[in-house]
Amino acid sequence: xLEIKNLKKRFGKKVVLKDINLKVNKNDIIGIIGPxxxxxxxxxxxxxxxxxxxxxxxxxxxxxxxxNTKLESTRKKIGxxxxxxxxFNNMTVLENIILAPVMHNMMTKKEATKEALxxxxxxxxxxxxxxxxxxxxxxxxxxxxIVRTLIMNPEIILFDEPTSAxxxxxxxxxxNLMRKIAKEGMTMLIVSHEMxxxxxxxxxxxxxxxxxxxxxxxxxQIFNHPKNEKLKNFLSKINDI
Amino acid sequence: xxxxxxxxxxxxxxxxxxCSNKQDTLTLVTEAGFAPYEYYEGGExxxxxxxxxxxIAKEMGKKLVIKDVAFDSIISEIxxxxxDIGAAxxxxxxxxxxxxxxxxxxxxxxxxxxxxxxxxxxxxLDLTNVKAAVQLGxxxxxxxxxxxxxxTITREKKFLAAIQDLxxxxxxxxxxxxxxxxxxxxxxLTILPEALVTDHYGMIVKKGNTELLNKANQxxxxxxxxxxxxxxxxxxxxxxxxxxxxxxxxxxFYYSVIYEGRYKYIITGLKNTLLIxxxxxxxxxxxxxxxxxxxxxxxxxxxxxxxxxxxKCYVTVIRGTPSILQLMIIYYVIFKATNVSIVIVGMLxxxxxxxxxxxxxxxxxxxxxxxxxxEAGYALGLKYGQVTRKIVIPEALKNILPALGNEFIxxxxxTSVGAYIxxxxxxxxxxxxxxxxxxxxxxxxIIAIIYLVITLILTKLISIMEVKLNHARN
Numbered sequence: 001x002l003e004i005k006n007l008k009k010r011f012g013k014k015v016v017l018k019d020i021n022l023k024v025n026k027n028d029i030i031g032i033i034g035p036x037x038x039x040x041x042x043x044x045x046x047x048x049x050x051x052x053x054x055x056x057x058x059x060x061x062x063x064x065x066x067x068n069t070k071l072e073s074t075r076k077k078i079g080x081x082x083x084x085x086x087x088f089n090n091m092t093v094l095e096n097i098i099l100a101p102v103m104h105n106m107m108t109k110k111e112a113t114k115e116a117l118x119x120x121x122x123x124x125x126x127x128x129x130x131x132x133x134x135x136x137x138x139x140x141x142x143x144x145x146i147v148r149t150l151i152m153n154p155e156i157i158l159f160d161e162p163t164s165a166x167x168x169x170x171x172x173x174x175x176n177l178m179r180k181i182a183k184e185g186m187t188m189l190i191v192s193h194e195m196x197x198x199x200x201x202x203x204x205x206x207x208x209x210x211x212x213x214x215x216x217x218x219x220x221q222i223f224n225h226p227k228n229e230k231l232k233n234f235l236s237k238i239n240d241i
Numbered sequence: 242x243x244x245x246x247x248x249x250x251x252x253x254x255x256x257x258x259x260c261s262n263k264q265d266t267l268t269l270v271t272e273a274g275f276a277p278y279e280y281y282e283g284g285e286x287x288x289x290x291x292x293x294x295x296x297i298a299k300e301m302g303k304k305l306v307i308k309d310v311a312f313d314s315i316i317s318e319i320x321x322x323x324x325d326i327g328a329a330x331x332x333x334x335x336x337x338x339x340x341x342x343x344x345x346x347x348x349x350x351x352x353x354x355x356x357x358x359x360x361x362x363x364x365x366l367d368l369t370n371v372k373a374a375v376q377l378g379x380x381x382x383x384x385x386x387x388x389x390x391x392x393t394i395t396r397e398k399k400f401l402a403a404i405q406d407l408x409x410x411x412x413x414x415x416x417x418x419x420x421x422x423x424x425x426x427x428x429x430l431t432i433l434p435e436a437l438v439t440d441h442y443g444m445i446v447k448k449g450n451t452e453l454l455n456k457a458n459q460x461x462x463x464x465x466x467x468x469x470x471x472x473x474x475x476x477x478x479x480x481x482x483x484x485x486x487x488x489x490x491x492x493x494f495y496y497s498v499i500y501e502g503r504y505k506y507i508i509t510g511l512k513n514t515l516l517i518x519x520x521x522x523x524x525x526x527x528x529x530x531x532x533x534x535x536x537x538x539x540x541x542x543x544x545x546x547x548x549x550x551x552x553k554c555y556v557t558v559i560r561g562t563p564s565i566l567q568l569m570i571i572y573y574v575i576f577k578a579t580n581v582s583i584v585i586v587g588m589l590x591x592x593x594x595x596x597x598x599x600x601x602x603x604x605x606x607x608x609x610x611x612x613x614x615x616e617a618g619y620a621l622g623l624k625y626g627q628v629t630r631k632i633v634i635p636e637a638l639k640n641i642l643p644a645l646g647n648e649f650i651x652x653x654x655x656t657s658v659g660a661y662i663x664x665x666x667x668x669x670x671x672x673x674x675x676x677x678x679x680x681x682x683x684x685x686x687i688i689a690i691i692y693l694v695i696t697l698i699l700t701k702l703i704s705i706m707e708v709k710l711n712h713a714r715n
Contacts, residue, residue, distance in 0.1 A: 050616055076622035086617035090635040099631060100621035145617075152621060 001026050001187065002047070002156060007056035009042055016042045018211035020056070024156070024189065029182050031202035031219065032191045035234060038208045040191040044158045047189070048078045076104060079149030083161040085141040087133040087148070093120070094129040097148045104152075112151070119147045123177060139170030143177055150181065157181070159190040163197075175201070195238055199223050207231045267303040269294040270324035272312040274399055274676030276421055277477030278330040278348075278442075281673045283501045290328035290444070292473045293347060297326070297460045301453075309673075310663035311398070313378040314573075316340050319447050321577040326453065327445040330418060332380035342448050344457045346441030347470060351419040352381050354433040355407060355426065362414055364435050368392050372412040374403035381416035384438050401675060404430075420474075425679055497683030503674050510670030511691060517587040517659060517666065518652045524592025525652070526645065529599025532556060536600075537607055541625060552600065559597035565658045567594055572662045587659045587666075595652055602648060606641035607633055639710045646703035650696050667691060 002024040009017040016039045024030060032040045045051040047058060049071060057064045065074045088096050097119070098112035107115065120126040123143045133141055142162060149157055159178070163171045175197050182188060182201070192198055198205060198219065205222040207215040207230075215228045226232045271279045271290060279288035286307045298305035308324055315331070318324040319341050332350060333343050356362050362371060369391040375381040377396040385394055395412055397403045404425050406412045415422075422432055444461075446453045464470045498504050532552035539549035559567065568590040576586055610633050618628035660669035671684035678684070 048620055050620060072622040072624055074622075075620060080617075080620040082613060082617060082620075084613050086611070086613035088614055088617070088632055088636075089611070090632070090639075100623060103623060103627050103631070148617075148621070 001061060003057075003059040004047070005057040005059065007043070007046060007058070008054045009039070009046055009051060010054045016211055017046070017053075020211075020213055022206065022213065022216075024187065026155075026187055027185055027203075029188045029201060029203045030190065031198035031205040032189065032208060033193075033195070033198060033205060033222075033234075034208035039211050040208050041160050043208065044080075044160050044189060044191050047156075047158060048075050048080055050080075076100075076106075076152055077155045079152060079154035079157040081142070081145055081149055081157060081159045081162050083164050085133070085138070085145045085165070087141055087145055089133050092130050092132055093125065093136070093144050096133070096144060097151055100148070101151055106152070115151055116147070119150060120144075123147060137170060138166045139173045142166065142170075142174045146174075146177055146181070154186075156187045156189065159188060159192070161191050161193065163192065163194055195223075207234070209234070265303055266306045267294070267298040267301060267326065268306045268308055268324040269298075270308045270310055270315050270318040270327050271329040272315065273307075273309045274401065274672065275330050275418075276424055276676070277474065278421070279328070281506070281677055284505050287477070289348065289470075289473050289477050290330065292477075293444075293461065293464065293470070294326065294328055296464060296469075297457050300460050301456055308663055309665070311661050312376065314569075314662065316445070317573050319445055321573050322447065323573075323577070325446065325450075326457065330421075330442050331445055332440040333443050334380065334383060336383075337445070340448070341445040342450065342454050343443040343445055344454060345461055346443045347461045347465065348442040348474070350380075350440055350442050351436035352384060352416055352438045352440065353419045353422055353436055355404070355415040355417065355422055355430055356413065356433060357407065357410075357429055358431050360413060363433065365437055368414070371414060373414045373416055374406040374412040375416050376400040376403060379417070380438070380440055381418075385416060399672070399676070401425075401679060401681070404679070405681065493678070493680055493683055496678045497674055497680065498687070501677075503677070506665070506670040506673050507667070507687065507691070509665055510667040510688075513584055513587075513659075513664060514653060514656050514666040515695075517584060517591060517656045517664070518649060520585075520588030521591035521595050521652050521656075522645075522649045524588065525595030525599045525648070528555075528593065528596030529601075529603055532596065532600035533603035533607065536604060537629075556597045556600050559594055560601075564591070564594045564655060565661060568658060568662060583659075583662055583664050586662070587656065587664050591652060591656060591659075594655075595648060598648055598651075599645065602644045603637070603641055606637040606644065609640050610636040642710060643703050643707050646699060646706065650699050653695055653699070654692060 004020055004022045007017055007020040008015070020043060032043065034040050042051055046053045049065065053066055056066070058066050060074060060078075088099065091099065094113065094116055097116040098109065101107045101112045101115075102109050117126060117129065120129055125140060125143060128136060128140065133144075136144065162178070163174050166174065171194065175194070178188070179201065190198065190202065200219070202219050205217065205219045206213050207222060207228065209230050215222060215226065215231050222231070223235065226235055269291070271286070273279045273281055273286040273288070275288075277288055278290045279286055286309060291307060294307070295305050308318070310318055312329060315327045315329055316337065319327045327341070330348075330350065331337070333346065337343070354362065354365070361367065368389050372393045372395065373385055374395040374397055375385060377398055379400070382394070382396060385392055395403070395406055397406065400415070400417050400421065403412070403415045403417065407415045407430065416437055419432070419436070426432055444457055446457065498507075532555055535545050535548040535552045539545045568587070571590040571593070572583070572586050614632050614636065615628055618632045623631070656664075656666050657668035659666050660672065663669075665673075667688050671688040674684040675681045
């Protein structure tokens, strides 16, 4: 459903992504790992065009979306969850969730509210519907952010380090929600430093370094039988901790 | 509803204050702090010059309108047709005669030296290596500057301030016109018998306005011939019998505030100060918001290149020049030869000035909005306009509103500059009172307290607003 071809991204003189190629199939749960600064987040942000690629193609349902004018309608189908949650601070939990579907005329306000309450009920946050983001814990914020994406009924969700800003005891509630969504058949791309989570959760893992994808495989292949020297090095450093 | 009624009030004001027919009136411009030539009494400007002006107007079958501006603005008032005739104890000098036409002289004026009674200065021969104070732009200023190179000159905007300098021993001598000088001397000060220079006061009109010049000359000659001028001068010389109280402070307060209803100047001043500040802040917010929005749209979408450039120029020019200069340019250049009320001119000038600062306040407010929230909006497929309306503006307002309140506080104080073009606002009110009492203490203290009270009230309102804005989130 999604194919990235020869993707390059430059910030000024600095080349962050050099030549990225990746095929994403429906129901794939793809983990993206690599040393910090290797371009993982930039790669993710290029997919929904929060960063405009310098070169290359992103084919989504046989359409190259890099230069098209249907930016907004593409983004509706590619959800994103951020490290810092990025909830709208001036809106309540409920308003955060129903803003986009109502603005896009996908639902009436009444329908959106009903759907939002259903989703909140599933994550046990229905009683927080009228709270403002700064009244929630990190884990609660991130779960609301995920619901805000889910209500758009996206085909893919991009997770940009979804648990990095959380206190350790809150990581579980977010990863559990992600597992639940995965079970329902969502396609996901996940940038994360939670190696155990990536290892146990992802159907496919890619290792990025210096702007390239150096190795790609099942999580068993990547974590238990790494071939690339840099990947071996990376994993050994993590295991040292 | 509130907004609409405010606009209606402003519009009414604009009409009531700006509608007067130039045809039937003779506008006399002066600086009313120069008794007995012109001074405030019972809320009105009176004096020798005013009485002569009235005679001229009567002769022409017109109604006399009096305008009170800073002394050094009088010539530009005449040159720009804002006023018809200038009368402010103006002495004939060749430089002035180059700019405007002088009538025949109606008064002879002697520039005298005022010193402390124990001063070593006895005659003009002693004027070497001394400090003198004069009124800026006056004959005394010219004369001393040209003829006494060894005198250090302090140029004050008001001759009262010059006297104050002498009382405070900041200077050794004050040089000024004899008639007002006589009213100023007290137990400590004395006028030296020698006149430093004798010159002649004339009225001024625009170059080439021979019709008015001839009329004025004719009237002045008649008044001189039949002795009316001497009567007028005498009448204005011996006004102001002083009622003394036991306590000096009570007496000062009485004369500063109550006598002749002088508090009315303060009330009018307060009204105009608030009106100008309010009008200016409304205009400033509109202009500032426009400039900020143009720049923001350009920064985010690359559109509106020309408007962005204009906004940038506007902010740069206004922030790069003093507000008093802008006020004068608007009054003497842009509104040259129009009859718009100066209060409106003040609102416009301060509004345009404030707009540049507001633009930056709004831009900073917008830029301070968490970029992550904006990105989250885009990631949900929202368009630039939707993100701006739903996310950026509500968030930015929290930063902008308190800063706008502060801008309003600044404006309230900034309006004091308006005195320069003759707006009767608070500072001008204190000036008027001081020019009558020859004492700055109460007028200045009272005005300072009023400014302070306004500022404190506004500060309190802003902090209430801040709490409310934050409450929306907590």
